[in-house]
Amino acid sequence: MIETIGDDRRFPSALAAVAEVEFDYDDGEGIDFEPYTAFDSAEESTDWIRHWTGNHELDGDAYRVFGQDGTGGLAALWCTRPGRPLAEQPVVFLGSEGERGVIAGNLSDFLWVLADGLGPMEVIEYEQREARPNPTLTELAERHATTPRRTAQEIVAQAQAEFPTFCEDLDELCR
Template sequence: MMETICDDRRFPAALADVARAEFVYGDEGEGVDFEPYDAFDSAEETTDWLRHWTGNHELDGGDYRVFGQDGTGGLAAIWCVRPGRPLAEQPVVFMGSEGERGVVARNLSDFLWVLADGFGPAEAALYLEREARPDAALAELAERHATSPRRTAREIITEAQVEFATFSDDLDELCR
């Protein structure tokens, strides 16, 4: 069993607002493939998902707070990896249905700016080279909730990938 770093399961107000936002995928997939939830998946659902995703049935999902998915079933989650830090200061990650994965943002605040720049979790983790498509409504949401300065999605994602450079390797270590 893994030790849980963060016991907080309260759904942040910023994510509740994101859950009410409209994300348009588009006819050609040119938009954002993101279906946000209005609450975190339960601890049991998260553990079940992590065990199936890794093939390791000894794990628990306590270090993840799943808050949305893409159209293929890939999941967006807050990854509780920073001991003693609040939920909003933990990184946001994406774990795809076919094993794809990536760090999206260093914290929830930065994640809001990524959304405002037109990147969902899957696009941020897997398609960083795509063109930004700023969204005025999501920018306004980020301005209301974000505590970090506005930067481009590319800058935010790159910073997160540098800070958590071993994320993919760490996941591979959990797989059976």
């Protein structure tokens, strides 16, 4: 049986494996990412999206927050595909200063982005940032990914093409 999103907050094994990796920011040359060992609670997600948008009518049901960058920007699974498991939901980033965007079309592709040496913030902040393959994250992706390896650039372009209005739709929720 495949578990669909609903109120599912079970942490996928791939994210648990990511949480075991120590990310090195390397003075701005590495990955600025601090993975969590569990999703934020529904209450924490609601509080976050309300503060991020200024819209206190929203709830955080559409997001499963699983990590942050050093400034407090958050990486999340965006539950926008009804009836599909969490691992098949796109990965998004909402930065502390209003940065936002789609990172990958699913959790598996996100693992390949990390393997290319890019974290959520780097994808959104630096469109042309050069990939710096990470052997530890490559091995992790090889163990957990269900999609074929592609470059971070290809993955991000495909995900952003699939969800071209993510930023505008999010902006419309802001007050």
